Amino acid sequence: MDEFLLFSLPPMMIASLAAIACVLPGNFLLLSRRAMLGDAMSHVVLPGIVAAFLLTGSGSGVVMGAGALVAAGLSALLIEWVTRRAQLEPGAAMAVVFTTMFALGVVLLETTGTSGVHLDVEHALYGNLESLIWLGAPPPELLRLSLIAAVLAFALRLVWRPLVLATFDPVFAQTQGIPVAWLRAGLTAATALAAVAAFQAVGSILTIAMLICPAASARLLTRTLPAQLAASLGFAVASALCGYILAGYAPLWVGLPFTLSASGMIATVSGLMLAGSALIASHRARAAL
């Protein structure tokens, strides 16, 4: 039991908190058809972290987090600029910007030997969930993610009504004096914050999955936004817990002597949940006819 508390509970809580932090902005990204932004934000984190390390020589989470936030902010501006100047649709502009910046991060990483500080491409993709154990003190990621999830939840509560209106009908929202552009920028910032915090703990694959999969699953099964948000939080935590346990124990159950990547398994579970929701939703739609 002690072993569970020290070695399994902290990573499971971290995965759940990362999922919660991502799901909150994720629901609104999905509804405003900006789901790709989650993808973009979690990829541009890498060059930000590498650049922060190169500039400061510090490997502390705060410094790297700040670098990642700056990179996220820059890429958000870049995406707007590319969208306008090249007259691309936003999805294409995001894809161009984030792949370029991620590639830049990989090149920086390889040419500067930054990999010495626990930074490598594999780590960037899958994170390091299994190593976030309780060693005399809680892992710093646990506190950081709790704080960020709480801040995002509070902010969402505060701007709920104007945000819903601005997401549903931005043009009408403007006539109601709602600062639509600021809310849009705020959602981008919230996405960046969640992506940076989650990336450092669980890697980019799981971050992208958590930004979209639980919200997309919930959207298929619910008809009001509060219900969608609640269901998406439930899906997120459920996939974090199930995925972690499956990664650690499923191979042992079938007699295989290894474990799987927890992040990879959690992302897979959330994808399977989406597939299940799609099946249920299409079955329902057929039943309603």
Place this chain on the structure above:
Amino acid sequence: MADDGAGNRPVQAKDQTALMVQGLTLRYNDVLALDGASAQFPIGSMTAIIGPNGAGKSTFLKSVLGLVAAEGTVLAFDGPVAQAMARIAYVPQRAAVDWSFPVRVIDVVLMGCYRKTGLLGRIDRRMTAHAMAALARVGMQDFARRQIGALSGGQQQRVFLARALAQGADLFLLDEPFAGVDAATEAAIISVLKSLRNDGATIVAVHHDLTTVAAYFDRVLLMNRRTVAEGPVAATFTRAALAQAYGPALMLDPTGKLGEEPSERPAA
């Protein structure tokens, strides 16, 4: 002065004008979407904005509301339009939003109460009752708890109108309120608009069905990037003015269903 019902109220003193637009010009990448359009909308009038596709009718409304940055002067109730926004209700084109969005009918109507509840204000029972009354006025009270995606096109349009009613505005700007709606909805909408007008509100609607202009509206603004003609329907909605706005193709089709392409001056 009472409205004589035929829309013959002359535009007189300045204080009788709900909306005054002067020289509205908007350029999108070297294409003129609006070219100095001007118009006046007297208080208590009901105006159809008509013109061919690409004439800038929707853009005209958006520019009036400051949603796109056009040059020119717009005065609403004798002041800058930005200061009169609380008195103006805008009904966008139905196609402008995602109707699969997870909100209920009543939630959409409550969006019209936004200014009343304040920036982050909560919805109380009084506000909900207010929204329900607006829904009842368009005959949609039984649908309040439905998800908006479950509605027909006509029902969706009525919900949009209910949201505008909930705002309690004096000036209503509607973009194609009859596009793709059933006959019952069209009748319900026009009856609500006429009763609003009779209560002193000013109605401005982008309209595409030339056969119903005279029956529904008392004034008309004919435009094709610039104002071609404006005034009471009887004096303004003439064959000559239509030919000027739509091009001679319209002459072949007295119902006005054809001839939507501007024949003159193709867009650059």
